Structure formats: structure tokens, C-alpha cells
Amino acid sequence: MTTNNSAPDPSDTAAAQTPSGVVELAIPVESDLLVLARLAVSTVASRSGFDIEEIEDLRLAVDELCLSVLDGRRSGRLHLRFDGTSGQIEVSCHHDGTGVVPERSDAYTDGLTDELSGRILDALVDEHGPVVRDGWRGARLCKRRAALDA
Amino acid sequence: MDQSFGIVEQRRQGTSVVAVSGEVDVATAPALREALERVVDEDHGPVVVDLIDVTFIDSTGLGVLIGARKRCADAGRDLRVVVGEPRILKVFEITGLTELFSIHGSLDLALSA
Numbered sequence: 052m053t054t055n056n057s058a059p060d061p062s063d064t065a066a067a068q069t070p071s072g073v074v075e076l077a078i079p080v081e082s083d084l085l086v087l088a089r090l091a092v093s094t095v096a097s098r099s100g101f102d103i104e105e106i107e108d109l110r111l112a113v114d115e116l117c118l119s120v121l122d123g124r125r126s127g128r129l130h131l132r133f134d135g136t137s138g139q140i141e142v143s144c145h146h147d148g149t150g151v152v153p154e155r156s157d158a159y160t161d162g163l164t165d166e167l168s169g170r171i172l173d174a175l176v177d178e179h180g181p182v183v184r185d186g187w188r189g190a191r192l193c194k195r196r197a198a199l200d201a
Numbered sequence: 202m203d204q205s206f207g208i209v210e211q212r213r214q215g216t217s218v219v220a221v222s223g224e225v226d227v228a229t230a231p232a233l234r235e236a237l238e239r240v241v242d243e244d245h246g247p248v249v250v251d252l253i254d255v256t257f258i259d260s261t262g263l264g265v266l267i268g269a270r271k272r273c274a275d276a277g278r279d280l281r282v283v284v285g286e287p288r289i290l291k292v293f294e295i296t297g298l299t300e301l302f303s304i305h306g307s308l309d310l311a312l313s314a
Contacts, residue, residue: 082228089257107288114259118227164264167296171260174295 072098074133080126080148088113088131092142099135101196108175112192113142115168116179120144120190130189138196143182145189205256208236214312217244222254225262233262237269241276248273249311253285258292270302279303281311 076091078084089110096106117129127148134141172179172192179192206223217240225233240248250266252258266282273280281303284290293299305311 082226085227086224104288110257111259111292114226118260163267164260167260167263167298170296171292 072134072136074135076131076133078129078131080121080124080129080146085114085117088117088129088144091131091133092140095133095135096140099138099140099196101140101194105194105197109140109142109194112172112175112179112194113144115171116142116144116190116192119165119168119172120146124148130187132184139177139193141191141193143184143189143191145182145184145187147187206232208233210236210240212244216247216249216312217241218249218251218308218312220251220254220308224257225252225255225265226257226259227261230261230265234265234268237265238272241269241272241278245278247279247281249281249283249308251283251308251311252289253283253308255286255289258289260296263292263296263298266302267298281305281314283308283311 072095074091074095076088078087092109092113093106096109101109113131117131120129124146127146130145130147132143176192176194180190182189182191206225206229207221209220209222211218211220219233219236219240221233223229237248237250248269250269270280282293283305284293285306290299290304293302293304303311303314305314
């Protein structure tokens, strides 16, 4: 992950942090790179004062958000935006590829896992749903710090 | 990328034990699915999936376990799950899967069930 003070990252995986604390991340659609999205939300959440349990919730929620946007795609790039300001975290995610959503033949990408993913997001975040950003369809979630809800 | 992910298969007390470690996500779930399919197809007796050393599991990992449970049921075999980490158990709870799986707090408890 780089900041605005760093030289541009020439690799396929790029991240930037704005002065306001908003982090943007673009990763190629490779299954083993989703860990970067989990790492990013952990870092933003920690800096925003979320506790360990909330951070673990966010790691899983962001993973599920990415899976819902990918919908089985194996190509293109995934763009994520993490905004940890105002005592909450808002994460938006969209896919910029034009790849066709593949036939769902794998046991781990069938409708059942979609249902499980929805249950996980319902339980772990305050809001989640579809969003359109820069003309691309994606999804977003928002989680508020428990201490602020109390 | 998760270097800690691993699967160890063994036979204990007439039971097939598949011990998983690390993070179970879209990148590693296929390997778990292959291991479980092989164990269910080739061995006999109960199957225990030991998740004691699992640090993360998402819906793809849960989907693999559900598929394995169905495969076991079709083969007339019992599938049990071992969960130690509270945050892993929480994933089963919020998805309602504690009602579906036989979940145990240790491998010994699962073997003696």
C-alpha cells in the first residue's frame, strides 16, 4: 500500500491513501489477492478506532462484499474504496472487467454460498447493498463503531 | 498468498480426520474441497473436519463443508466439525449452520461422539 507521498506503484496491484484518510485499492481478479482487501480494511479500521472483534467482522464482511461483486468472474480488476472517517467505515467495491459471469458449476460459488454471504453481511455490518460508481455496478457496506452506537 | 494454509489427512480410531489450518477463502477452498471429496470417496466410517487451527473462513469455505456433508450423507457417512476459535464458531452461528453441522470443541470430543 502506498501513500500520496510515494512514487506511483507500477505494479498491477495499486493502492493510494488520500490526505483525508480514504484508501483506494485496485487489485487484479486473482483469488489469492483478496487477502489484500482484508488487510486494507483491517488497517483502516484499526486507525479509525474499531476494536479487534469489529475488525475481524470487517475482514469477513469485505471478503464477502468482494465475492458478491466478482460473482465468479476470473478476470479484470476489482476497485475498492475504504472511508474510515466519521466514526464509521464505508467500503465500496466494483469490478471494471467486461468478462462474462461464468456458469456456476463449482460447489463454492453456487446459490447457497450467495445466501450464506448475505446472512454474513446482514449480521456483521449496519448497511450493505448494490451501488453504481463511475458507471460500474458494485456493492457497498457501512459499519459504525459499536462505541458510537452505545 | 496465505502461506499458513494447510490440510493434513489421517485415520484415527476408524475415523477419517481432515485437519485444516490457516485461512479458508476463495483461494484455498478448492484444495479443501478436493481433499474432502477424496476422503469421502476413498475411506469409510465417520469424517471429522478439524478447524481448530483455522483463522478465517468465508462463505466459500462454508459452501465446501456443506457440499462435503451432502456427499457424506449420500455415502451413509457421518460428518463432524471441530471448531475452537470463537470467531470461527460465530461464522457458523450467524449463518445458521450450527443447526446443520455436528460441531465439537475438540478433536477428542468429535472422535468420541
